[in-house]
Amino acid sequence: MxxxxxxxxxxxxxxxxxxxxxxxxxxxxxxxxxxxxxxxxxxxKPPRPLISYFVSRWPDVLWRVDLPVLVTSGDPSERPAQRKLVALTIDDAPSEHTRGILEVLRQYDAHATFFVIGGQVPGRQSVLREALALGGHELANHGMHDEPARSLADGALQAQIAEVDAMLQQVYDSVREGRHGGATNTELAQTKPPRYYRPGSGFFSDRMRTLVAQLGYKLVLGGVYPHDAQINYPWLNARHILSMLKPGAIVICHDRRSWTAPMLRKMLPAAIKQGYQFVTVTELLKAGKEGD
CATH class of the missing domain: 1.20.5 (Single alpha-helices involved in coiled-coils or other helix-helix interfaces)
Known part of the structure; x- marks a missing residue:
């Protein structure tokens, strides 16, 4: 054919x-x-220039802390350096997983700021006392409920902040004075909880910023967030944090998840090996003022 x-x-x-x-x-x-x-x-994974834009656009919101450059030996070939301090923040505390998180932090001598949801405090005051008395951590305000705080009316938002603040103050007082049993520390670095507020869901409005400032609080967000509230792979979340660490960064992690402690167990030793030290927000802010 x-x-x-x-x-x-x-x-x-x-x-x-x-x-x-x-x-x-x-x-x-x-x-x-x-x-x-x-x-x-x-x-x-927001790039650093985007975080810098946020800093300039909303300077009253804490995204990171600019740390002073260390004094060098005068050798022109020596590169300027900063202390490798990073603030570790833990949202949605306390929960049944908090003690496991505290154990990992203790193991690696890491300090953290726990942003506390007031509705989760009843019945869990003892673990908050342990965080203060034994770990060198601090407690801050995350509202009464796990909800988008930006949608709250001014009156409701103000009432929630005040209610959580009263709960935190009770914990600080009980630790300092040794009341109600549990851990005791009469030499707390702070006698009152720091006036930091992190809005539920991480979103804010100009109206919220104005109200929070009037109440004497500082909005604290951050620039390193592995989305661990939704992503339940410890290794992936640890890699995300390690890839974005810079001196002065604020890392956002979450309590109330079974995968947070395993993530910290992977991330902390690797970061410490790189020379990083994990501190509270207050400690990071103090370090940022040392060069003033």
């Missing part, structure tokens, strides 16, 4: 045009995937 392959082939000019069209289609698909991927990546 005769074959006529030359009759089925496109002329060279049309073949080149078809190749160009296929290439253009492929590039368009890749560009579309990139346009869809980039916003998600920026949300997951």
């Amino acid at each position: 005769p074959r006529f392959p030359h009759l089925l082939r496109l002329p060279p000019k049309l073949r080149r045009r078809a190749r160009r069209q296929r290439m253009a289609t492929l590039l368009a698909l890749l560009a579309l995937v990139g346009l869809l991927f980039v916003p998600f990546y920026i949300i997951y």
Whole structure:
């Protein structure tokens, strides 16, 4: 049977045009995937210039702390350096997982600021006392409930902040004075809880900023967040934090998850090996003022 392959082939000019069209289609698909991927990546892992923009756009919100450059030996070849301090913050405390988190922090001599949800405090005051008395940690305000605080009316937000503040003050007083049993520390660095507020869900408005400032609080967010509230892979969350650590960073992690302690167990020794030290927000702010 005769074959006529030359009759089925496109002329060279049309073949080149078809190749160009296929290439253009492929590039368009890749560009579309990139346009869809980039916003998600920026949300997951915001670049440092974006955090710098946040700092300049909302200077009353704490995103990071600029640490002073250490005094060098005068050798021109020596690069300026900063103390490798990082604030570790733990949201959604206390829970049934808090003691496991405290044990990991104790093991690696790491301090943290626990942002406390008031509705979770009843029945768990003892673990908060342990955090203060034995760990060198501090307790701060995360509202009464795990909810988007930005949607709260001013009166409701103010009432929640005041209610949680009263709970935290009771814990500080009981530890300092040795009341109600549990751990005791008569030489607490702070006699009152620091006036930090982290809004539920991490979103704020100009109205909230104004109210929080009027109440004498500072909004504290951060720039290193592994999305561990949703992502339950300790190794992935640990890698995320390690890839974004810089001196003066504020790391956001979450209590109330079984995978937080295993994540810290992976992340802390690796970061410490790089020379980092984990401190409270108050300790980081103090270090930032040392160069003033």
